[in-house]
Amino acid sequence: MNFPQEEITAAKQLLEAALLSSPEPVPVAQLRRMFDPELDAETVRRLLEVLQEDWQDRSVELVQVAGGWRFQTRPEVQEKIARMMPEKPPRYSRAIMETLAIIAYRQPVTRGDIEDIRGVGVSTPLLRTLETRGWIEVVGYREVPGRPALYGTTAMLLDDLNLRSLQELPPLEPLGEGVGFPEAS
């Protein structure tokens, strides 16, 4: 970057303020528009990386997720911050997490597909919990009798799990491994 130091500082501060005021991750394309004249994507990205370094020894970090860049608290301090919060984050049942896992790894899937894998019925409120959370959505319909809805995961799920893409999900264990002898794995 061939900018004078004070311009770099000003740009970094503006990026910082913008990211700190947005409740959602901000894509680079959007950040560029704040500058007059508009900065190119590469410059913005480099400034963000410098900013990321500036913050690296703090209780807060700048990260890149599916929806763009955002600031978030580090896990070590979140525990302490949670101490002063009256509300506890919701806990999700195993049924919900298994359903989410099936949708995440096998998408797009119908409710019937989920039931086949889990061996039990999947209730409407269960799916609605995940939909209301913004983690899954109907992405289409399977063209079979009844036209069942096909579910897929959303960008918000990735954002909420700190991931940039579905490929960053923990890989599935190969079939049959770690099964039968859980102690051994």
Added chain:
Amino acid sequence: MNFPQEEITAAKQLLEAALLSSPEPVPVAQLRRMFDPELDAETVRRLLEVLQEDWQDRSVELVQVAGGWRFQTRPEVQEKIARMMPEKPPRYSRAIMETLAIIAYRQPVTRGDIEDIRGVGVSTPLLRTLETRGWIEVVGYREVPGRPALYGTTAMLLDDLNLRSLQELPPLEPLGEGVGFPEAS
């Protein structure tokens, strides 16, 4: 403060993280609870003042307002930040939109009526969002036990939707009859 430097730094960073994650002002009494052992109010206040100085040349500032302390973007950068927002206007959640639709088409309705129609609970903040927006208001109370409030839409909603009366809302069609709404609009 007679603390070792690294303790002061850690405490400041924790306060910083807590305040940066809350758009609402946080009272000192609440901030104290994060520390173990709890810090006294005076120490927290002094730490906040040091933090305030640390941030004084940034685009975000730490201020003390009626409800406590909060970080806020400086007025000078707000306009630039606003410049990047327009392309993606925020959206109301599905829950809010459905609640508004139910109130618009079924008014006057109680929260219970809305919950019956939606099949899920309707939270107080959700209704407050619509009230604060000036789109719904309490128009009366149903004289049944508990006297639940009856909600109706306001003239401001009509103004914002560019309608002269509720009758100009798109007519509802029976389910399954196409998607568009032919007569209106």
Added chain:
Amino acid sequence: MNDAADLLEIPLAEPIARVNGEPFVGMPQDLYIPPEALEVFLDSFEGPLDLLLYLIRKNSLDILDIPMAELTRQYMEYVEVMRHRRLELAAEYLVMAAVLIEIKSRMLLPRPVMTPADEEADPRAELMRRLLEYEQIKQAAQRLEELPRNGREFAVLQVWMDETVGQRLPQVSTQDLLEAWKQVLARARINQHHRVTREQLSVREHMTRILRRLREKNFVEFHELFETGVTIPVAVVNFIAILELVKESLIQVSQTEACAPLYLSLVEPVAELTS
């Protein structure tokens, strides 16, 4: 206790299991669940596949070589205990029991000599496939659960910004409203009986308007609600709105004597435990 323990013993004659390559010696005895704990025990399973996986694990059985007869026997004993305890039996468990029995019976029948590659013929194959797939998903769910999550391990930062400059309020169009309503309908499967027509809507609008007026003024004379110059359809709709409000016990109509003016007022609050 002995009876129950016997009922749920783990009768494995041959040492099939090997842990870390070593022949399995001591059989875990923790399969026995006291009946009073069974309810809790069952609650901790997500379904029949989960219970089967538990049985297999607790016996350290190789999932790829399940001794079907024993497993079926054990599973059926569980189902029997559940029945005994008059617990509500999930249909899925019974279906799984039927599957196990079918596999067991097919394995007990004399079979024609089978080539080892003839996997289709092994009645255990489908069950194994499902168990393996379910186990895989269970582990994936566990890992998802352990991932750092927004609101739990970390929180997204957001500082305050003056709303008038920065944050734009969401805009809504009439189309958005219609779409939202359609979603409500689609989900609630409200049929045409509940359809709100244009006419009903205008009745609703008048209802709100009347309520609002009555809130400002305690009593309103009936005719005041009919502004001069309104068209007949509007007057009719307004009248229907009044009737609706009366029907829904939201307002009351009173008259001091015959032919005296009619007054409308909000229904008096029901006597509550006030003062």
